[in-house]
Amino acid sequence: MKKGKVHIIFGTGMGKTAMALGRGVSAAMHGRKVIMIQFLKGVLSHETADGLKQLEPAFKVFRFEKQNEYYENLSEEGKKEELCNIQNGYNFAKKVLCTGECDMLILDEFLGVLDQKLVGDDALETLLAAHEENVDLILTGKVCPAGAEEHADEVTRLECLKPSNDHACMNG
Template identity: 50%
Template sequence: MEAGTIQIICGNGTGKSELALGRAIREVSRGRRVIVIQYLKGSMPREAEQWYKKLEPGLRLFRFEKNGEYFEDLDEQKKAEEVQNIQNGLHFAKKVLTTGECDMLILDEFLGLVDQKIVSDEMLRSLIEARDPSATLILTGRNCSEKLRKYADSIIDIEKMDLNR
């Protein structure tokens, strides 16, 4: 994987976040700094939190949402509160990309923010254009819009397998 690329991992299949995390672990093992920001995930099991802690300081995980439920399950008031928290996470992501704070930034379920219309096209473009050219950016989620595809250096589309064939 080349440094400074924009990679998208999308599709209806499972394992998108795991693939991104595998790439992160590989980079950490090479002495590179990785930041993962997760969106729209709901609460994280305590065991997973402890596992991520073991990878510090090479890999740092951030979650800005305060409610433990999935975004889609929230009422409108809680969604509005979470959108503000998500916006804080997006500002942090932009800061990380512009300051060279990491070698790789993974925005896990970022494509869901685009689907939910939490991220505008302008915000998306601003985030990508602000990136330090040496930083690798990985975006995950189900759907990859045509507008986003034009920024990508590589796209991995993970399809759901029919195991009954």
């Protein structure tokens, strides 16, 4: 990833976040500043949060949601409460892109935010318009919205073709 690329990583297979993290860690190891904003995943466990803090200041991870569960598992009331937090995460992503605060911005499960219509219909276009030429943008999620691929420099689809005996194919 040289300069200002847009990458989409999607599919029902496992590994989208891991792939994005790997790219982020690689970029950080090469002196680039990385910010990851995670959506729809709830609060980080203490162990995971502590592990990710070791990557700072080159690689920072943010979650704006406050619930301990994945968004899709919340009650309707819980979803309403989290919607404001999700929108705060989206607004932070726009700010990061506009200010050029990092060299790589990873929006983990943002494609799910788009798919569930938790932000405006123009959210992707707004982010792409704010996208600086020198910032790599990585978007992950289960579903790639119609038209998104045409804005991407690279699109990767992950899917489980054959589950192992000890790991069933999971939905993302």
